[in-house]
Amino acid sequence: MAAKKKATSKKIKGFAIQFMPFSEIRDLASGERIKKVLDIAFSNSILILQGRLKPEEETRLIEDTMAMIGHVKSFKGIELAVISPHQNRSPIEKFKHNLATRLSGSDLGAITIIGPASVVKEIKQDPKKIELFLNK
Amino acid sequence: MAIKIFNKFFKTIFSGIFKNKRDIKLGFYGPPNAGKTSLANRICKDFTGEEIGSVSKVPHETRNVQFKEKVEINYKGKTMTFKMIDTPGITTKVDYEEFLKYKVKKKEAKNRAKEATQGIIESIKWLDDMDVVVVVLDSTENPYDQVNITIIGNLVARKIPVLIVANKSDLKKSNIKRIEEAFPEYGVVGISAKYGKNLDNFYEEIFKLAKKVK
Numbered sequence: 001m002a003a004k005k006k007a008t009s010k011k012i013k014g015f016a017i018q019f020m021p022f023s024e025i026r027d028l029a030s031g032e033r034i035k036k037v038l039d040i041a042f043s044n045s046i047l048i049l050q051g052r053l054k055p056e057e058e059t060r061l062i063e064d065t066m067a068m069i070g071h072v073k074s075f076k077g078i079e080l081a082v083i084s085p086h087q088n089r090s091p092i093e094k095f096k097h098n099l100a101t102r103l104s105g106s107d108l109g110a111i112t113i114i115g116p117a118s119v120v121k122e123i124k125q126d127p128k129k130i131e132l133f134l135n136k
Numbered sequence: 137m138a139i140k141i142f143n144k145f146f147k148t149i150f151s152g153i154f155k156n157k158r159d160i161k162l163g164f165y166g167p168p169n170a171g172k173t174s175l176a177n178r179i180c181k182d183f184t185g186e187e188i189g190s191v192s193k194v195p196h197e198t199r200n201v202q203f204k205e206k207v208e209i210n211y212k213g214k215t216m217t218f219k220m221i222d223t224p225g226i227t228t229k230v231d232y233e234e235f236l237k238y239k240v241k242k243k244e245a246k247n248r249a250k251e252a253t254q255g256i257i258e259s260i261k262w263l264d265d266m267d268v269v270v271v272v273l274d275s276t277e278n279p280y281d282q283v284n285i286t287i288i289g290n291l292v293a294r295k296i297p298v299l300i301v302a303n304k305s306d307l308k309k310s311n312i313k314r315i316e317e318a319f320p321e322y323g324v325v326g327i328s329a330k331y332g333k334n335l336d337n338f339y340e341e342i343f344k345l346a347k348k349v350k
């Protein structure tokens with residue numbers, strides 16, 4: 001009985017999925033945004049973020065990720081994917097979309113997925129879907 | 137007053153001459169194992185007789201930014217001088233265990249991983265210095281990888297002219313159309329760096345982009 005109780009109270013090893021609205025990072029400087037995102041990856045969680053980072057923030061995220069490999073225990077990097085409903089749009093749609101993006105601070109129709117490579121083995125991406133393959 | 141006009145005249149003339157003489161910095165970017173060094177080697181070998189770096193099946197063979205100065209490319213009677221810059225492949229993860237699959241020893245694999253991460257940071261830092269960038273993609277792989285989109289997005293944000301090269305067109309699985317569909321706003325040239333296939337089209341596009349560089 002005691003052994004059974006011990007087994008059920010044992011902490012489940014795994015990961016968490018964290019959903020984050022863009023408002024959580026809207027007012028942060030680029031460096032703070034990257035730190036927030038990476039802290040989630042370090043905690044073995046998969047982040048699903050509304051909107052997307054700027055292109056220069058994405059490269060900064062890659063740079064900071066590379067700087068951390070070998071310095072944070074068992075951290076091998078991240079998997080990153082962005083899906084946006086506004087790909088392959090017409091010039092008018094593009095203009096409307098750019099205007100909306102400027103006003104809101106991000107492409108809020110987009111979804112960014114960031115997960116630690118130790119948890120997410122691969123992300124397969126095409127314009128219509130994102131598939132996450134997890135490590136066993 | 138006359139001296140000022142005289143000085144300004146000579147300054148304009150000389151700066152104009154040197155501006156035109158400046159070598160165009162041509163960068164090769166892309167994910168690991170797409171064939172950046174193979175393409176850069178092919179061009180360097182054709183026009184200088186020397187290669188820029190070594191190639192390997194093991195990912196992250198290029199772990200430092202490599203240069204070749206004064207590469208004079210002749211195409212249809214025209215000549216342009218380039219500084220070729222071959223960069224380490226950009227990725228979001230580096231795991232030394234991946235190298236063990238290629239029979240690399242553990243210590244060497246760990247060292248390779250460390251150098252690869254530093255190389256990626258170096259690649260990104262160099263983005264600002266490029267005049268024209270060739271994004272080399274493996275045409276047998278899915279082009280929608282976020283790293284490709286991030287690289288191209290950054291080049292666009294920096295207003296750097298981009299040419300996308302769909303490499304490995306000699307392979308059965310090659311799908312150049314898929315790359316064209318993924319990046320409809322950019323020029324895509326399908327080539328085989330290994331066999332030197334379709335390089336004429338590549339040079340034509342590079343000359344077009346290089347002319348845009350002020």
